Amino acid sequence: MAERVLSASAHEPVLLNEVLHFLRPHAGGTYIDATVGGGGHAEAILEASAPGGRLLGLDADPDALRRSQRRLHRFGRRVVLVHANFDQLQSVAEREGFVPADGVLMDLGVSSDQLADAARGFSFLRPGPLDMRMDPSLPHTAADLVNALDEEDLARLIRAYGEDPYARRIARAIVRARPIYTTTELADLVARVVPRRPGQRLHPATRTFQALRIAVNDELGALERALPQAIAVLRPGGRLAVITFHSLEDRIVKHFFRREARDCICPPRQPVCTCGHKAQVRILTRKPVVPSPDEVQRNPRSRSAKLRVVERV
Numbered sequence: 001m002a003e004r005v006l007s008a009s010a011h012e013p014v015l016l017n018e019v020l021h022f023l024r025p026h027a028g029g030t031y032i033d034a035t036v037g038g039g040g041h042a043e044a045i046l047e048a049s050a051p052g053g054r055l056l057g058l059d060a061d062p063d064a065l066r067r068s069q070r071r072l073h074r075f076g077r078r079v080v081l082v083h084a085n086f087d088q089l090q091s092v093a094e095r096e097g098f099v100p101a102d103g104v105l106m107d108l109g110v111s112s113d114q115l116a117d118a119a120r121g122f123s124f125l126r127p128g129p130l131d132m133r134m135d136p137s138l139p140h141t142a143a144d145l146v147n148a149l150d151e152e153d154l155a156r157l158i159r160a161y162g163e164d165p166y167a168r169r170i171a172r173a174i175v176r177a178r179p180i181y182t183t184t185e186l187a188d189l190v191a192r193v194v195p196r197r198p199g200q201r202l203h204p205a206t207r208t209f210q211a212l213r214i215a216v217n218d219e220l221g222a223l224e225r226a227l228p229q230a231i232a233v234l235r236p237g238g239r240l241a242v243i244t245f246h247s248l249e250d251r252i253v254k255h256f257f258r259r260e261a262r263d264c265i266c267p268p269r270q271p272v273c274t275c276g277h278k279a280q281v282r283i284l285t286r287k288p289v290v291p292s293p294d295e296v297q298r299n300p301r302s303r304s305a306k307l308r309v310v311e312r313v
Contacts (some may be wrong), residue, residue, distance in 0.1 A: 007148075008290045013044065013107070013291065014243055014289055016041060017064050019041055019044075020045070020086045022239060022285075023239055025053060025102075025103065028052040028053055029052050029054075030055075030098055031055045031103045031104070032055070032056045032089065032103070033105050033107075034230065035055030035058065035059060035108065036058060036065070036068045036105060037065065037067075037107060037113070037242075038067045038071065038113055039068030039114075040071075042068060043077060045103075046072065046078060046079060054098070055077050055079050055080070056080050056082070056098040057072070058082050058088070058089065060086070063113070063120075065081055067113060072309055077158055080096050081199050085223075086164050086222060087226045088104060089233065089275055099233045100235035101238055103241070104239075105243075106226065107129070107243045108243060108244050109159060109249070110122050110213065116278070118183075121141070121142060121183050122213060123209075124186070124205050128134070128182065128185070129180050130143035130180065130182065130183055132145070132213045132216045133216055137216065138216065140216060143181050145157070145215060145216065146174055146178070147184065151168075151172055152174070154174060155167045155170070157211055157215050161211035162210050164207035166194045166195075168211070169193050170190055170193060170208055173189055174192070177218055183252055186209075191204045201298060209229040223249060227240075227256045229282050231260060231281060231310075232311040235312065237311060239309055239311050240309065243306070243307050244288075246304065250308075253290075257283055257310050260310070261281050261310065262278060263278055279313060281310035281311060281312055282310060283310050285308050
């Protein structure tokens, strides 16, 4: 049986100072942490918005909510935690009285706590079930996809969500080796069929695991649904900060921000505007903010993080 770890200490919030700089939490403000996780960002926002600031925290992972509840307990009624995916942001915020909000934060991807819990199946470093569900109530696990999809669909999934040039080779090996039920089984299989260059730091299975996790949790679809809701709940002058960890997420955020910062989104060659679109935001980070070398050394998980921020106009 996989070892189960529920640690409140493993979580260190990424780009914390930068998030606080852009969100500008102030006394009496209203904030939403749409992916509250271990509660590190939320704790800092609540401290900076004392005495009357309030925060709504959402997370699809009930284990994460339990960790954040322990961490944020001292703030009492100033914090409301809800078990919900961030693509339900607007309806939850309206129901809980957090509209309009002064700031919204989305810290995407998998957390250190989730990776440390072998029973969740997010990491190949220790044996565990091929699960990868953020929310255990979701209908399909990574094992379901690995053992049910045909070779063509598996290759397409790994190529699209993992951006792995060896997707076809990996899919073929998976189909031949099925059934596969554990993280180490899958990781060892991928490592056998994917060539590893001298000095390569990235484990050959990293992209495959990323692809399966994204597919199981519909992470990119949820992000596309959540971004417009985040803008909708902000008051004028309110800010949305998004931290991404891979190019697929960052591309979605970058394109959405650029689109919503323009008055017209008609095709470039169209002589007259017919879309009627009006800019909703002002981009505050023309280039993404990345961690300092000191932060990367202190917290290696932060090395791929990118922060983008917009302000509601």
